Amino acid sequence: MKKILLACGLLASSFVVNAQQEISYEVSFPNAVHHEAQISMTIPNVPTGALKVRMSRSSPGRYATHEFGKNVYNLKASDQNGKALNFKLTAGDVYEITNPTKTVKVTYTVFGNWIDGTYAGFDETHAHMNIPATFAFPIGMDTRPRTVKFNYADKQNWKVATQLKLTGKDTYYAPNFQYFMDSPIEIAAYKTASWEVKNPDGKIQTIHLVSHSNDEQSTIDNYAEMLKKMVTEQVAVWGELPNFDYGNYYFLHDVLPEYAGDGMEHRNSTVIVQRTPKIAGYESNLLGTFSHEFFHAWNVERLRPKTLEPFNFEHSNVSDGLWLAEGFTQYYGNLLLARAGFRTSENAVQGFNGIVNSVLNSPGAINFSPIQASQYAVFADAGVAIDQRNMGNIFTSYYTYGAGVALALDLRLRSEFKLTLDDYMRALWKAHGKPEIAYTMSDLEKVLAQLTKSTAFAADFFKNYVHGKAKNDYAKLLLNAGLVLRKASPNKAYTGFGRVNFEGGKATLGQTIQGTPAYNAGLDVDNVLISLDGAEIKDQASLTTFTDNHKPGDVVEVKYSYRGLEKKTKLTLAEVPTLELVSIEKTGGTLTPAMQTFRDNWLNSQIKK
Numbered sequence: 001m002k003k004i005l006l007a008c009g010l011l012a013s014s015f016v017v018n019a020q021q022e023i024s025y026e027v028s029f030p031n032a033v034h035h036e037a038q039i040s041m042t043i044p045n046v047p048t049g050a051l052k053v054r055m056s057r058s059s060p061g062r063y064a065t066h067e068f069g070k071n072v073y074n075l076k077a078s079d080q081n082g083k084a085l086n087f088k089l090t091a092g093d094v095y096e097i098t099n100p101t102k103t104v105k106v107t108y109t110v111f112g113n114w115i116d117g118t119y120a121g122f123d124e125t126h127a128h129m130n131i132p133a134t135f136a137f138p139i140g141m142d143t144r145p146r147t148v149k150f151n152y153a154d155k156q157n158w159k160v161a162t163q164l165k166l167t168g169k170d171t172y173y174a175p176n177f178q179y180f181m182d183s184p185i186e187i188a189a190y191k192t193a194s195w196e197v198k199n200p201d202g203k204i205q206t207i208h209l210v211s212h213s214n215d216e217q218s219t220i221d222n223y224a225e226m227l228k229k230m231v232t233e234q235v236a237v238w239g240e241l242p243n244f245d246y247g248n249y250y251f252l253h254d255v256l257p258e259y260a261g262d263g264m265e266h267r268n269s270t271v272i273v274q275r276t277p278k279i280a281g282y283e284s285n286l287l288g289t290f291s292h293e294f295f296h297a298w299n300v301e302r303l304r305p306k307t308l309e310p311f312n313f314e315h316s317n318v319s320d321g322l323w324l325a326e327g328f329t330q331y332y333g334n335l336l337l338a339r340a341g342f343r344t345s346e347n348a349v350q351g352f353n354g355i356v357n358s359v360l361n362s363p364g365a366i367n368f369s370p371i372q373a374s375q376y377a378v379f380a381d382a383g384v385a386i387d388q389r390n391m392g393n394i395f396t397s398y399y400t401y402g403a404g405v406a407l408a409l410d411l412r413l414r415s416e417f418k419l420t421l422d423d424y425m426r427a428l429w430k431a432h433g434k435p436e437i438a439y440t441m442s443d444l445e446k447v448l449a450q451l452t453k454s455t456a457f458a459a460d461f462f463k464n465y466v467h468g469k470a471k472n473d474y475a476k477l478l479l480n481a482g483l484v485l486r487k488a489s490p491n492k493a494y495t496g497f498g499r500v501n502f503e504g505g506k507a508t509l510g511q512t513i514q515g516t517p518a519y520n521a522g523l524d525v526d527n528v529l530i531s532l533d534g535a536e537i538k539d540q541a542s543l544t545t546f547t548d549n550h551k552p553g554d555v556v557e558v559k560y561s562y563r564g565l566e567k568k569t570k571l572t573l574a575e576v577p578t579l580e581l582v583s584i585e586k587t588g589g590t591l592t593p594a595m596q597t598f599r600d601n602w603l604n605s606q607i608k609k
């Protein structure tokens with residue numbers, strides 16, 4: 001009893017200390033119709049010297065730098081009695097209060113009309129807040145707790161949904177800066193469905209589907225049933241659910257046709273924005289993002305690359321680990337929908353086909369390693385550029401490339417070690433995910449060596465296929481499951497023109513890709529095709545007729561113009577490089593019992609009945 005009292009006393013005094021340190025925000029939406037929110041931030045116990053307050057330039061899970069400061073205006077600073085304090089701009093999004101008082105209050109307007117996993121959106125139907133896009137913060141106070149209070153009494157039936165901890169009426173709490181920035185908030189007249197999940201250790205947690213959409217409650221309930229099945233299949237891979245921080249996990253779901261489709265993972269929640277008119281009728285299309293994002297609750301939220309730690313809000317982190325953090329998540333996102341019965345194995349095979357084509361045929365994967373592809377995310381992940389970029393020749397997405405590494409490793413573990421990629425994920429979870437010890441590339445290699453009991457295999461795999469640009473023998477590996485990888489259009493002629501724009505009676509080329517006949521012939525973006533061996537090219541039909549009447553190896557004369565000047569070049573037609581992945585049964589071959597077993601063990605449900 002005494003001990004308990006003492007503990008209470010300690011708790012109370014630590015609360016007092018925290019309250020003195022706590023940064024508190026208040027948010028209201030008087031001009032939501034014009035997409036504005038009003039924010040105030042109160043900082044107590046400001047140390048002497050200049051105080052810098054800024055907006056973030058990055059957002060958890062988004063790997064490129066974004067300028068959130070551009071949507072902030074009317075910023076004012078005052079002491080606790082409302083007396084104005086002077087400040088200067090030391091960068092576009094950094095406000096330096098030169099002589100701060102003990103308590104400083106900062107108020108500003110923030111504009112937001114982009115509903116996705118990164119930005120903010122305010123209107124009469126909801127307040128959709130990703131924290132870095134919405135909340136300014138003082139520099140150097142990362143360990144201080146935060147509270148945020150929402151005022152929305154003027155809105156109809158709005159409710160708050162967030163992974164932040166509820167501590168009072170419409171007031172939420174984050175233990176520190178990093179947790180706050182990771183905790184998106186949706187306030188809307190949403191519908192919800194929840195279910196409990198029990199971990200092997202007996203701990204019960206709750207998963208919530210929060211949907212801001214034009215659907216009936218029965219649709220939300222049915223959809224939650226589907227998610228429940230998907231979640232169970234995911235738990236079978238990892239062996240258990242993560243320990244969610246306050247015992248809850250939230251799918252924060254917006255269904256709005258006007259905005260970009262997106263999904264963004266967080267520790268105990270995910271923001272998912274989808275572009276269908278509603279959920280009803282589109283359930284199975286929507287599941288892919290849910291599956292991908294939920295897999296992140298383990299992979300990247302807790303099983304985390306060292307290069308993302310701590311998350312840098314002033315300039316986005318460059319990471320070597322996204323081929324695993326995103327690529328393996330991409331691989332499992334689709335595979336688990338097949339295992340859960342929401343995709344046919346034929347769908348799953350088509351997914352693998354896309355991955356293999358991209359890994360074997362794109363210059364980004366041919367010339368760069370999965371680690372280099374990961375590092376390019378700082379420019380590629382919704383990074384905006386007005387200049388032309390050479391993406392087609394230097395970048396293969398770490399989602400696809402990493403999924404290719406996952407596919408190859410899964411098939412190699414199965415065929416060479418009688419293990420599976422699930423075994424590897426569980427081993428990584430035990431060594432790095434559950435204890436939350438961020439990993440390096442050599443940590444990943446070490447766990448693979450321990451699992452396979454082969455340091456030689458792990459060293460070779462990482463040297464050649466992760467740090468290097470070598471490609472696994474996908475044809476041989478896939479044949480284990482009775483899948484045949486072959487040329488999709490053998491002996492068919494290929495120009496490599498890519499997507500030609502036929503507007504205004506002109507055939508204009510886009511960026512050409514290394515290794516293609518068009519690239520080798522010196523053709524490039526904005527070249528206008530005039531004729532091929534004298535045959536005029538003015539629409540897709542004339543181009544198709546031309547290639548149909550030729551064969552690989554034919555040399556043709558290309559007349560084209562560039563910036564108004566007519567030119568000529570010779571182009572050697574190649575064979576269409578596209579690969580197709582088909583079941584051996586469809587090729588007239590025999591599916592052996594061993595192949596059937598391999599395929600079933602791989603693609604069928606892993607839930608122990």
Ligand SMILES: [Zn+2]
Nearest residue numbers: 292296326329
């Ligand atoms: Zn992801």
